[in-house]
Amino acid sequence: MLETTVLSGHHDALSKQKRNSQLMTISTDNELRTGQWEDALTLVAINQDKAAYAELFKYFAPRLRAFGIKMFGNEQQAMEMVQDAMLNVWRKARLFDASRGCASTWIFTIARNVRFDMLRKKQSRKDDISADDLWFDGDYPEQESNSSDNWDTMLMSEKLAPHFDALPPAQRMVMQKVYLEEKSHQEVSDELAIPLGTVKSRIRLALDRLRGALDDTRS
Amino acid sequence: MTHAVKFHPGLMLLEQYVEGSLSADVALAVSAHIDLCPHCQHLSKDITNDQAAELTEQQVSSRDAEQEWQSMLDFITSQPALSPSRAGLASTSPQVSSVTVNGRTFEIPRALARLAEKQNKWLQLGGIATAKLPTADKQHVSLLYIDKGTEVPNHTHLGLEMTLVLAGKIVDENGEYGVGDLLINSPDDTHTPRTLADEDCLCLSVLSAPLKFNKGLTRLLNPLQQFFY
Numbered sequence: 469m470l471e472t473t474v475l476s477g478h479h480d481a482l483s484k485q486k487r488n489s490q491l492m493t494i495s496t497d498n499e500l501r502t503g504q505w506e507d508a509l510t511l512v513a514i515n516q517d518k519a520a521y522a523e524l525f526k527y528f529a530p531r532l533r534a535f536g537i538k539m540f541g542n543e544q545q546a547m548e549m550v551q552d553a554m555l556n557v558w559r560k561a562r563l564f565d566a567s568r569g570c571a572s573t574w575i576f577t578i579a580r581n582v583r584f585d586m587l588r589k590k591q592s593r594k595d596d597i598s599a600d601d602l603w604f605d606g607d608y609p610e611q612e613s614n615s616s617d618n619w620d621t622m623l624m625s626e627k628l629a630p631h632f633d634a635l636p637p638a639q640r641m642v643m644q645k646v647y648l649e650e651k652s653h654q655e656v657s658d659e660l661a662i663p664l665g666t667v668k669s670r671i672r673l674a675l676d677r678l679r680g681a682l683d684d685t686r687s
Numbered sequence: 688m689t690h691a692v693k694f695h696p697g698l699m700l701l702e703q704y705v706e707g708s709l710s711a712d713v714a715l716a717v718s719a720h721i722d723l724c725p726h727c728q729h730l731s732k733d734i735t736n737d738q739a740a741e742l743t744e745q746q747v748s749s750r751d752a753e754q755e756w757q758s759m760l761d762f763i764t765s766q767p768a769l770s771p772s773r774a775g776l777a778s779t780s781p782q783v784s785s786v787t788v789n790g791r792t793f794e795i796p797r798a799l800a801r802l803a804e805k806q807n808k809w810l811q812l813g814g815i816a817t818a819k820l821p822t823a824d825k826q827h828v829s830l831l832y833i834d835k836g837t838e839v840p841n842h843t844h845l846g847l848e849m850t851l852v853l854a855g856k857i858v859d860e861n862g863e864y865g866v867g868d869l870l871i872n873s874p875d876d877t878h879t880p881r882t883l884a885d886e887d888c889l890c891l892s893v894l895s896a897p898l899k900f901n902k903g904l905t906r907l908l909n910p911l912q913q914f915f916y
Binding site: 534551597608 | 734
């Protein structure tokens with residue numbers, strides 16, 4: 469069900485880098501920097517490294533279980549989801565592409581899709597909407613511009629201050645470090661022990677929220 | 688795709704889409720919108736990263752159910768990995784597919800490609816044609832084709848109506864909608880969508896309840912509401 473990915477080639481990675489250097493005024497951090505889980509997945513992909521997989525498993529399986537219990541409301545289905553998702557991680561490790569996101573994101577989407585298809589199957593439906601229909605596992609063509617990048621200049625204006633306080637705590641923390649303490653994305657990533665991609669994501673989400681808040685006050 | 692998408696799903700809808708907690712047909716409309724909308728492609732990617740980070744930030748006790756974990760781990764690593772040939776079959780670029788109606792062929796988004804292959808046959812009524820997509824939900828998912836210069840009679844929604852413009856343009860009392868625009872009408876919203884004189888329109892329509900037609904002779908359509916539903 470989850471087999472719609474292949475490793476994207478060098479071309480993709482290069483064009484992404486090029487785009488970043490042109491458009492990312494906030495930072496020029498290298499997106500391809502990998503961490504321990506990305507490295508572990510690569511080892512599993514290359515030679516089915518059981519030790520590397522066991523490390524991944526020890527970290528992610530209990531977390532997926534907690535996630536599953538939250539979503540299903542029961543232990544048995546949660547464990548079924550963990551086994552299915554972690555089996556996919558083992559079998560499809562070579563489909564993981566670090567240039568497109570971090571390991572935890574890849575594993576999260578696998579678990580989300582497994583869970584979705586489990587729920588649909590339970591209702592014994594044929595010809596139905598599947599996780600593969602709903603969540604595209606690949607790259608959309610590069611676009612000319614991402615308007616949220618232009619919003620950093622607006623950020624400090626007083627208009628935004630009250631909305632800034634209303635941001636979800638995780639996003640506000642990142643925004644504060646980047647915009648008020650003027651730290652680099654990498655520094656924030658190290659300091660909060662979260663992946664660099666997550667720092668960037670939270671910034672963009674926060675910017676989008678702030679823009680939404682501004683639009684509301686205008687209309 | 689040069690048209691700038693103006694009508695997007697709200698942030699909360701996108702968050703539920705990423706989480707996987709929307710009902711499948713509503714998620715399908717959101718997914719097809721994302722296929723057509725670079726802005727929401729970025730947003731949903733960011734939301735995915737954010738939710739994945741929440742997954743890793745969860746507190747777990749490491750010594751829980753150790754025996755069960757060990758046997759699961761042993762089972763998994765005894766399984767063969769996916770062969771490279773099977774892994775190489777798929778593509779990372781969205782696949783293009785199309786539907787043909789009224790002698791016209793339209794490209795449709797990736798999210799609808801597989802289901803559109805199994806679409807029911809087109810039912811035509813005046814300048815309007817619909818074809819159901821086989822989804823087994825309470826909501827009804829169909830492709831809706833409106834020929835140029837055609838008005839869909841004024842109607843009220845008994846439930847939620849989501850309309851995603853896939854090709855062409857549609858106009859109603861509230862505005863003009865182009866490719867990628869997602870209209871969400873709640874119960875009690877009343878509108879009269881129509882096409883312009885020189886451009887037809889293909890939409891994805893997701894309905895949670897039949898439409899009710901309001902005016903004059905079109906009330907005669909109400910027994911025919913199954914056509915739209």
